[in-house]
Amino acid sequence: MPQKVTDRRIQRTRQLLQDSLVALILEKGYESITVQDIIDRANVGRSTFYAHFQDKEDLFLSGFENLQSQFEQHLLGQSPSEINPWTLSLVMFQHAQEYQRVYKALVGERGGHTMLSHLQRYMSAHIGEHLKSHLPVRRKEQIPLEILTLYIYSTLTSLLTWWLDHDMPYPAEQINDMFRQLTQPTVESILQQA
Amino acid sequence: MPQKVTDRRIQRTRQLLQDSLVALILEKGYESITVQDIIDRANVGRSTFYAHFQDKEDLFLSGFENLQSQFEQHLLGQSPSEINPWTLSLVMFQHAQEYQRVYKALVGERGGHTMLSHLQRYMSAHIGEHLKSHLPVRRKEQIPLEILTLYIYSTLTSLLTWWLDHDMPYPAEQINDMFRQLTQPTVESILQQA
Amino acid sequence: MPQKVTDRRIQRTRQLLQDSLVALILEKGYESITVQDIIDRANVGRSTFYAHFQDKEDLFLSGFENLQSQFEQHLLGQSPSEINPWTLSLVMFQHAQEYQRVYKALVGERGGHTMLSHLQRYMSAHIGEHLKSHLPVRRKEQIPLEILTLYIYSTLTSLLTWWLDHDMPYPAEQINDMFRQLTQPTVESILQQA
Amino acid sequence: MPQKVTDRRIQRTRQLLQDSLVALILEKGYESITVQDIIDRANVGRSTFYAHFQDKEDLFLSGFENLQSQFEQHLLGQSPSEINPWTLSLVMFQHAQEYQRVYKALVGERGGHTMLSHLQRYMSAHIGEHLKSHLPVRRKEQIPLEILTLYIYSTLTSLLTWWLDHDMPYPAEQINDMFRQLTQPTVESILQQA
DNA sequence: TCCTAAGCGAGACGGTACGTCTTGTCTTCCA
DNA sequence: TGGAAGACAAGACGTACCGTCTCGCTTAGGA
Incomplete structure (x- = not known):
């Protein structure tokens, strides 16, 4: 039409x-x-x-939402065998690699911190969902789910921002591997606390 | 005088x-x-x-630097047996607990993101120094020191900010323990990669 | 056609x-x-x-010119025995009485002052012509024709505007009689200055 | 002080x-x-x-009011033997002659019509007062006081504006004399209607 | 009966002025 | 002599209108 x-x-x-x-x-x-x-x-x-x-910020967010929709498309297109934090992050790094310029502007440090809260809301949902489904039925609950989610999210965004601001010195797959090495041991150790 | x-x-x-x-x-x-x-x-x-x-930000930073000096005092006063990321963080959580109000203003979300870069510079030095001294002489270098530092720093500040913005639902010792549980497994696994 | x-x-x-x-x-x-x-x-x-x-003023003037043409029609239809300022004014007051609404809008105070200069050009021609034909061949010229015309014109428009803005408290003939009483003595005294 | x-x-x-x-x-x-x-x-x-x-008009009026105050000073300074419309007008023409530039701007045609209503309020009070005190106790009331005042006021401002816009081709005394010749016969004839 | 051109509505657009708000500098006065 | 008071220049903000424009819809009048 x-x-x-x-x-x-x-x-x-x-x-x-x-x-x-x-x-x-x-x-x-x-x-x-x-x-x-x-x-x-x-x-x-x-x-x-x-x-x-409405104003400059509204324009910024409109671009940011565009990026998010596009990212969702990528995510569906990839249809990874399993959606977990590390497949999600891989798609994100790859997406960022493809649209470097826009990512550097909207997610890099020059873009200000406006996007942080928006990205957080989005990512936390995905991550939290994964974690919940892998939680043992009863665990010692020393670390609440919310904090574990925050941990993964903040590590991912820190890496992403660093990677963009340093002109992506590694390919997406490698930076994602670092992300996995940083978070997977901790996540597994925590999830397995019976 | x-x-x-x-x-x-x-x-x-x-x-x-x-x-x-x-x-x-x-x-x-x-x-x-x-x-x-x-x-x-x-x-x-x-x-x-x-x-x-000079301006509003200058005033903000002056307060921030006050806090930092005070924190240094605490750190010296405590003189922990060993200064590593997790003793450093404990002193920080305790300090924040004592000066809740100022911390909430200067480090919490209402304080904006001005402090992030300043805090980063300060913390990264401490953390990086510790890591360097524990690095095996030759390692596979899959994860550069800079990123490992960033990882620890970002996890710490995320926790700190979350804790402040949620009105410190745990005592300093407990939130610090969470920080340790989140980061220590990863750090050790990385440092021991021969 | x-x-x-x-x-x-x-x-x-x-x-x-x-x-x-x-x-x-x-x-x-x-x-x-x-x-x-x-x-x-x-x-x-x-x-x-x-x-x-072209713009708002152009629209205003188009209506104003409509009114003027219509007024010319009236003037011809009346064909007064003699056209002088006071027969002209009578036709005008009568015309205004008939088309109150449009006159109040275009000539009254709510209509702004746009019409003044246009009305002036139109009226001054009529008035000036009459005066010129009644001037003594040689007079002391204390008051130039232009000013005498201005005087009559300004008195007439003042009365007209006042009359409209006060919802025409007198019939056209009576307000015109006032106009005559106000201006005729002066005009005659001036025109007769040998 | x-x-x-x-x-x-x-x-x-x-x-x-x-x-x-x-x-x-x-x-x-x-x-x-x-x-x-x-x-x-x-x-x-x-x-x-x-x-x-507040805005451009407010600035205009502030200047206009300055002029009025100054004019009041002149009027008091002159203390004419009798204050009537024609002594008032003389002082005004003289004042305008002295402060040509400002008068041309604020009262001339380039100044817009903003000043008209303000000038009217001011002048009408003076003129009306004079007329009231000279009215015969009982007269035929063919022409109400309000209209007579309007007549004098409008003639005066027309002359003043014309005079300013034509670069004051006569001295103040002469243009005032014209004003007198134009209005005095009418005013006297009306006031004497028994 | 169809075709075509004009009148028209809708409304996006670039531009300009408005009146408000905040900043950082400056001058003057007072304690 | 340092600080309070606050006038000021600079300039960005978000709003309101203007006059231009592009686009389709409608509709009359000629083919």
Whole structure:
């Protein structure tokens, strides 16, 4: 079903703005960007910007959500034999490798910390679900599930951010292997506490 | 040598400003505070503020550095038999427990992410030093030291922030034990890779 | 010759817009009306508005010129024995009485001052012509013709505007009589200065 | 009593803004001036403008009121033997002659019509008072006082505006004499209607 | 009866001015 | 002489209108 032309125009404008933001983040960092910078680069009127996005952060998040949807696609496309934190992370590193530029802007340090809470909500759900299904029925509960999830999530994002900010010195598979070596021993030792 | 009265006045003003900032962070979060808010609460003139601090972030960091110095004192006072990541972390959790209010403001989520990079620099030095001295002379180097340091640091700060933002539901010793359970297996397994 | 239907459509749209403007002026005054207000009320597209009129003022003037043409018709239909300022004014007051609503909008105070200069140009021609033909060949020229014209014109428009803004408390003939009482003595005394 | 220096600074800024407005009105007319134009010329920050005046019109009126106060001073200083419409008008024409520049800006056609209603309120009081005290006890009431006042006021402002916009081709005394010749016969004839 | 061109609505868009808000500098006064 | 008070320049913000534009829908009048 072909879209209405109007819709295509709208999409074009949104894309122009998102692209401008990405380029500007890579140039001078998220915090120091003004709305004027963005619309100048996108050749877009001020009111047009505000017709599409509430403010700079809203624009940022729209790009971030795009990335997330795209990531979901990848995840489904891969359909790994088992979804666990380390297959999830592999897909993420690979995805980041493919879309370096956008990832560096939105997830790297120049992108500010806006994305942290959003990423956390998303990742924690996936990770927590996996862990819950592998928990022994009764365990000593020294470490609550919430903290174990937090642990895995924070290790993963730290690695991801570091990897992006250092221009991905390893291929996705290798950095993911490090992630596995860092977290798997701990996770297994904890899950097996009878 | 007695300080000049003037110096005491200066100290008083700096303290007033730092206290205002802490109170305001707990009330409405770091980002949404304006310089006007701070000086109104401190009953201080605008020019006075800028006589002492470059800007809001400078004030924040001055408080943060106070905390760090105080922490160093604690650390020396404790003089643990061995300084390793887990004794360091214990002192930190205990320190945070003692100065809850300031920690919640400066390290908790309401304090923004300004402190992250500063805390990282500080912690990474301590942690890295410990690791280096325990590294086997030749190892397979699958995981570089920098990443291992990052791993420990990010786990610690995640735990600390979570603990503060959830009103410290465990005593310092217990949350530190969780930290140990999360990181020690991994660290040891890595360090022993011949 | 019957007009093309297309032309009738065009006329209808123009009329819709003029009517909207009149209604809106009476409601909230000329200055505070936006083009959006006008086209919303007329159920007309934005581009349609600009296809017919350059801007809000152009629309206003188009209505004003309509009124003027209509007034010319009246003037011819009356064919007063002599056209002088006071027969002219009588026709005007009568015309205004008949088309109260439009006059209040376009000439009253809510209509702004746009019409003043246009009305002035029109009236001054009529008045000036009359005066010139009654001037004594040589007079002391203490008061130039231009000023005498201005005097009559400004008195007439002041009375007209006042009359409209006060909901026409007198019939046209009576307010015109006041106009005559106010201006005729002066005009005659001046014209007769040998 | 010397004013506080702060007050002098404030006065200076207000004056700068008023002067800018006058200069700009003479250059391009009131309507087409933007706040940015004003503050650029005055070398004043945007927020400073709004700290002193609500908007462009407020600035205009502040200048207008200055003029009025000054005019009152003149009027008192002159202390004419009798205050009637024609001595009042003489002082006004003389005052305008002295402060040509400001009058052309604030009362001339380039100044827009904002001042009309304000001037009217002021003048009508003076004129009305004079007329009331000269009314015969019982008269035929063909022309209400309000209209007679309006008549005098509108003639005076028409003359004043014309005079300013034509660069004052006559001295104040002569244009005032025209005003007298135009209005006095009518006023006397009306007031004497027994 | 169909075709075609014009009138039209809808509304996205670039642009500009608005009035508000915050920053960091500066000047003056007071204790 | 240091600090309080606060005026100020600078400039970003989000809003409101403007006048232009592109797009399809409708509809009349000629083929």
